[in-house]
Structures are given as structure tokens and as C-alpha cells.
Amino acid sequence: MSSSPAVADDLRAKIIAHPDTILDDPDVMRALVAANERMMGGNIVDLRGIAMERLEARLDRLEETHRSVIAAAYENLAGTNQIHRAALLLLEPEDFAGFVATLSGEVAAILRIDCLRLVLESHRDDDAGLAALGEVVQVVPAGFVDAYAGGVHGRTARTVTLRQQVPGSSALYGHKAGAIRSEALLRLDFGTGRLPGMLAMGSEDPQQFAPNQGTDLLTFLAGVFERAMRRFLE
Secondary structure: OOOOOOOOHHHHHHHHHOHHHHHOOHHHHHHHHHHHHHHHOOOOOOHHHHHHHHHHHHHHHHHHHHHHHHHHHHHHHHHHHHHHHHHHHHOOOOOHHHHHHHHHHHHHHHHOOOEEEEEEEEOOOOOHHHHOOOOOEEEEEOOHHHHHHOOOOOOOOOOEEEEOOOOOOOOOOHHHHHHOOEEEEEEEOOOOOOOOEEEEEEEOOOOOOOOOOOOHHHHHHHHHHHHHHHHHHO
16 A cells, blocks of 8 residues: 655655755744654653753843843933933023023923923022023022932932932922923032032923933033033123
């Protein structure tokens, strides 16, 4: 009695001619290994199959790590470009009014900030000149920056503070305070003999600013901002 071949002649010829096609296909190889295990029976341990499963799992983890590293690299590059564009814009205005307008306009748009405030400490309760620049500039009593940026754990000397637990007070963000879910606070040093300031960036996205994020780029932006502001304070 004759029996038909298990594999058609043309398919068999293709496999023999190009065996790498089978070896490079993980789904086909997985099916072949499974078929081999069924033929050996349940009482036989296939060490090669176990080793292959472990190698496949390791390869999957490596590929996922590779994708994560690439995604993080692109995200860092995009963040760097944002900060550099914002820094260049801050250096262009020739007067303080233009500086504030650029800050609340183009700079806030580039950084994707929902609410941006320049906080300036003063020994006077009110400064009509600064108040005329609009709500972007907030004049506060001396000591406000340390009290606000220090958080519930006390004062901190960090240049940049990122947090998602934003105080519900309207001291900075006014009527927008209820919508702010995360913020970045950049302490500003205007030089010897001058009270400090702060750049407050509020976002409605609770994930935009988080304590576990890096602050190198924002620290750089704070340095550029300080130097730009000192031109108008002299």
C-alpha cells in the first residue's frame, strides 16, 4: 500500500532550499518545538525546549528595553529642543514689558504650560509698576518663595521643585488654581542684596511634572532666566 508524502514535493523543495526561512520565523519554530514535545510524550523533559523558551523570554525583554531606551532618547531630545527655544526667546526682548509678554506668550506655549507666573518678593505689599504688567507677575511678601516651594516637609534649597500635590490656594494661579494638577517651581537668584524670585509653571496634566523626573533642563532654564532678569534690575 502506497502512502502520500507528509509534505508536498514543491513545499519540501522550498524548505530544503531555504531552511533559514523556517529558522527565522519564531511562530513556525515554536510550532515545531511543540510538535516535537508531543511526539516525545509527557514523561520526557526537553531541555532544548526549555532553553529556547528562556532565550525567547530574554530576547523579548531585551527588545522591550531597547524600545524604551529609544523612546526615552527621543523624549529627552524633544525636551532639550523645547528648553533651548524658550531660552533663546527670553534673550530677545529689550525691555521688561516685552520680556514679560514673551514669557506669558511664546515661552508658555513652547513649554506647554497652562499657567505661568513670575513671582517676585518685595518688602512692599504692593508695587503698582509691576502690577500693571498683568497677572503673570505676582508681587509677594519676603519669604513667600521658601514657604511655598518648601512643601509639607519644610524648606528646601533645590533650584527646581516638581510636585503633583499642588496647594489649593489661589495665591499664585488665581481663578485657574482649581484646574492645576502639577507644577514646576524654579527658584531665581537675582544677585547679592536682592530678594529672590520664582518661576511657577502650572499644568492641568497631573503627569507633566512629577518628583521622579529629571530637573537638569529646568535648572538650565532657571539660570538663563536669572541672567536675563538681571539686565532689567540693574
